[in-house]
Amino acid sequence: MTEEALHDKHIAKVFVNAKAEPNLYTLPVTVTTIAGEVVHVLAVFQDTKPEGSAKGTVVTAHGAPGSHKDFKYVYPKLEEQDVRVIGINFPGCGYTEYDERLKNDNHERVQFVQQIIEKLGIDEKLIFIGHSRGSENCLKMAVNNLDICSGFISVNPIGIRAHKGGRPVFFFEFLALLWRLTWLRWFARPLLLFIYQNVAKFKISDPDVCGVAVNLMSGLDYSDAIPFIGRFNDHSKTNVQGVLLYGGNDFLIERSVSKEFFGLFEDSVEVTSPIHGADPNATTEAIAALKAGHKTIGVFCKKDGHFLQKDKADLIVESVLTMLKAN
Incomplete structure (x- = not known):
């Protein structure tokens, strides 16, 4: 497809992949890198209700590695409540195509998501949910869209300093450089796949997604x-x-990093969930704090790990519904 044809369309098109996954669509997106290069990609994203929803819309941002399926325990529950879910797939993470000119930084990610919500015409009752690396994006998107946003939810958020899953920083920088040298990818691919599968314990099979x-x-x-x-x-x-x-019990992000991050938010209340998995009492307490008008609610999930979008899916869904009703 020519660049002109690719970017002449602004309406989402149905996308069918080899697995025939449902609710996938494409939109052309243009990203300007910090180097000033203009990069065009065809974004592949999930949209559970392309006709829209009067109740509200949730936009999800996945981790690294990750995809819209990071939230597979959340979006069916939101669908049942007639809430639309837009699942972002960032370039090179398994769905949206990759362009070697991308720098993979926060600057590009904000542009990427902003264009999708604008092209879809979403202009009210919007909530952003981000997991791990995606938490950075959901915070920024909420702040950049305060006039149409009801709230944001950060799940296992990264902090304002490197967590143990991102240290030592120089090691990640070395691996990133190794993968960027295309003539060395024959070496980088099996190395990165080994690290992500056997050290980080991620279920991933594509070495370029690791890169x-x-x-x-x-x-x-x-x-x-x-x-x-x-x-x-x-x-x-x-x-x-x-x-x-x-x-x-997050094996990637230590509690001290999370507490430091949460401490930056004002008018905040912290709720503790002492049990693993669904916790009706903690959910009730968190929802009560939201209804009381507190600006930020922290939920310390004492027995849970790095995938709280699975372990605390009910709390996330109830938080979404509460914030949408308030706005």
Whole structure:
């Protein structure tokens, strides 16, 4: 497809992959890198209700590695409640095509998501949910869209400094450089696949997705979340709220990083869930805090790990419904 043909269309098109997965669509997206290069990609994303929903829309941002399927325990429950879910798939992560000119940084990711929601015409009752690496994106998208946003939910959020899953930083930078040298990919691919499968214990089979994932980590500027938190705190007169969920047994992000991050948010209340998995009591307490008007709710999931979108799916869904009703 020519560049002109690719970007002449602004309406999402149905996408059918080899597995015939449902609810996948494409949209042309243009990203300008920090080097000034203009990159065109055909974004592949999930849309559970392309006709729209009067109840509201949730946009999800996955981790690294990850995809829209990171939220497979959440979006069916939201569908049952007539909430639309847009599942973002960032370039090179298994669905959306990759372009070697991309730098895989926060600057590009914000543009990528913003264009999708604008082209889909979503202009009210919007909630962003991000997992791990995607938590950075959901915070920024919420702050950049305060006029149409009801809230955001950060699941196992990264902090404002490198967590243990991102250290040592120089190691990730070395691996990223190794993969970027295309003439060395014959060596980098099996090495990265071994690391992600056997050390990090991710269920991943594509070495190039591993390469993009390590670049997403090396291209992460942790501290650039701070001004966005400040802007979120400053808008105390808006009804936009935030929910942060962090685990006591997270093998990638230590509690001290999560607590430090949560501590930057004002008008906050922390809820503790002492049990693994669904916790009706913690859910009730968190929802009560949201209804009381607190701006940010932290949920410390003492017995849970790095995939709280699975372990605390009910709490996430109830938080979404509560924030949508409030706005």
